[in-house]
Amino acid sequence: MPVTNETEKKKVIFSAIQPSGTITLGNYLGALRNWIGLQDEYDCVFALADLHTITVRQEPAKFRQNTLEAYALLLACGIDVEKSLFFIQSHVHTHAELAWILNCYTQFGELSRMTQFKDKSAKHADNINVGLFAYPSLMAADILLYQADMVPVGADQKQHLELSRDIAQRFNGLYSPTFTVPEPYIPQTGARVMSLQDPAKKMSKSDENVNGWVAVLDKPEDILRKFKRAVTDSDGRIAYGPGKDGVNNLMGIYSCITGKTNAQIEAEFDGKGYGDFKTAVAEAVIAHLTPIREKFTQYIADKAYLEQCYTKSAQQALAVSNRTLRKVMKKIGFIPKPF
Ligand code: TRP
Numbered sequence: 423m424p425v426t427n428e429t430e431k432k433k434v435i436f437s438a439i440q441p442s443g444t445i446t447l448g449n450y451l452g453a454l455r456n457w458i459g460l461q462d463e464y465d466c467v468f469a470l471a472d473l474h475t476i477t478v479r480q481e482p483a484k485f486r487q488n489t490l491e492a493y494a495l496l497l498a499c500g501i502d503v504e505k506s507l508f509f510i511q512s513h514v515h516t517h518a519e520l521a522w523i524l525n526c527y528t529q530f531g532e533l534s535r536m537t538q539f540k541d542k543s544a545k546h547a548d549n550i551n552v553g554l555f556a557y558p559s560l561m562a563a564d565i566l567l568y569q570a571d572m573v574p575v576g577a578d579q580k581q582h583l584e585l586s587r588d589i590a591q592r593f594n595g596l597y598s599p600t601f602t603v604p605e606p607y608i609p610q611t612g613a614r615v616m617s618l619q620d621p622a623k624k625m626s627k628s629d630e631n632v633n634g635w636v637a638v639l640d641k642p643e644d645i646l647r648k649f650k651r652a653v654t655d656s657d658g659r660i661a662y663g664p665g666k667d668g669v670n671n672l673m674g675i676y677s678c679i680t681g682k683t684n685a686q687i688e689a690e691f692d693g694k695g696y697g698d699f700k701t702a703v704a705e706a707v708i709a710h711l712t713p714i715r716e717k718f719t720q721y722i723a724d725k726a727y728l729e730q731c732y733t734k735s736a737q738q739a740l741a742v743s744n745r746t747l748r749k750v751m752k753k754i755g756f757i758p759k760p761f
Pocket of ligand 1: 436437438439471474560561564565573574575579
């Protein structure tokens with residue numbers, strides 16, 4: 423119950439991902455793996471942001487399955503509900519409540535400037551709903567409810583975090599200090615994993631070319647095949663450098679998994695060809711992901727255990743977040759809730 427233990431005063435980290443389908447090697451190395459390592463040093467609050475997911479239309483059965491699978495997979499990756507809170511956002515009603523309140527402290531102009539809103543409304547032109555527009559104020563609610571000191575975010579979410587800070591500062595200024603103003607957390611390690619087919623682009627499950635991305639739960643033979651087909655160059659040397667995006671990406675992945683430096687990798691593959699190198703990267707990835715896949719299989723078969731984990735975390739998250747919500751409502755002038 424780390425977050426409620428105020429005697430220790432560890433810094434609070436909040437992060438969330440959407441349960442919107444396949445989790446890729448890019449999501450894992452870029453974000454999730456860093457979360458795992460933070461759990462001892464910080465009070466971590468992690469959520470599956472399913473309320474955010476419905477800003478894009480979901481098929482109900484698939485959505486339910488994606489959410490449960492994402493929960494099981496993150497447990498399999500090493501999120502530990504004894505150390506951290508790890509819950510499903512829609513189970514903790516304070517998120518939706520604070521989001522509404524923060525909507526009233528967020529300007530139309532600010533939300534209109536969000537690049538993700540512009541991108542997503544271009545992509546989903548037939549469903550530019552208000553939720554898509556107000557997405558960042560729900561994110562602000564997620565973060566501010568837990569008085570988070572730091573938020574690990576990728577480049578695509580930086581603008582949203584900036585806005586969360588602005589909203590927090592605005593509210594604190596209008597009333598009195600209420601919210602901790604969150605800082606971005608920049609991890610020491612972690613790779614920006616690029617597409618195996620077009621290494622100028624970030625690895626993404628929405629890539630039409632399935633050989634461009636690897637899912638954490640991919641079968642070993644698929645992982646091997648995808649790495650063997652990875653784009654390199656005609657230079658033939660396993661060396662990090664400009665104009666070698668494909669090789670750089672593979673070196674980044676290998677380094678992230680094995681902890682080896684670029685110099686060590688260059689020495690290891692000196693005189694060898696891309697074929698050997700790609701196989702070695704694939705094998706390292708497979709060896710790393712195999713225990714995760716095995717744990718996932720075990721967790722997803724045990725619905726009762728999953729329910730026990732997310733229920734316990736949601737109850738704790740509700741208790742913590744309600745303290746902030748009540749404070750906020752009191753300052754605004756609502757009659758205190760009778761229950
Ligand atoms: N919007 C984030 C994403 O899609 C997920 C998210 C929701 C989040 N709430 C958050 C991330 C709060 C950081 C903090 O990646």
